[in-house]
Amino acid sequence: MLMQCMEHDKAIRRLSLECPLEYWRALDRELPSEREFVIEVHATDHGTPPREGAANVTVKVLDKNDNAPSFERSHYEAVVDETIAVGSAVISVSATDPDDEAIDNLFTYTLADDSKYFYMTTDRDSSESYVGVLRVKQVEQGANNGKLFYSSQTNQLEDGV
Known part of the structure; x- marks a missing residue:
């Protein structure tokens, strides 16, 4: 404990005590019981009687970006017509992260591997959160004779670390 006299005059004497808060294990802000602590502090003088x-x-407790985001589902599947326009949305994917208040907790959705036919965008949805949107990059002309095809893509999510 460090004692430090901050201000002193004839009528009032103020004493500031700087005490480091110590804890015996790591805090986890994602637990509701560890987001905020209220600690009662007492100061007792050595007068007679003591006051x-x-x-x-x-x-x-500030939120740090210490958790990985996770997708709402482990597998997504979409079906599109072969005449779909370039730039059209195929499917939206969404992820969440317990580090909801960390200042660097921003999502970027990308494809794990390059695709000849698709690309990902990160778009804001109606609830002001971000979703990954799989979009058509290129349509192969004359393929599949007018039949539908499906695509299952592996998506990668980065959370701004």
Whole structure:
């Protein structure tokens, strides 16, 4: 504990105590019980009789980007017509991350491998969150004789780390 006299005059004497808060294990902000702590602090003088004052200290735990995002589903599948226009949306995918308040918790959706026919965009949806949208890059002319084809893509998600 470090004692430091901050201000002193004839009528009032103020003393500031700087005490490091110590904890015995890592905090996990994603647990609701560890987002905020209210600690009661007492100060007692050595007068006769001793006098005591109390104050509450609120400690808020900041969110760090320490968790990986996860997709809502492990597998997505889409069916498209071969005449679909270039740039058309094929399917939207969405991921969540427990680090919802970390300032660097921004999602970028990308394909794990290059695709001749598809690309990913990261778009804002109606709820102001971001989704990955698989879009058509190129349509092969004359293929499949007017039949439908499906595509199952592996998507990769980066969370701004």
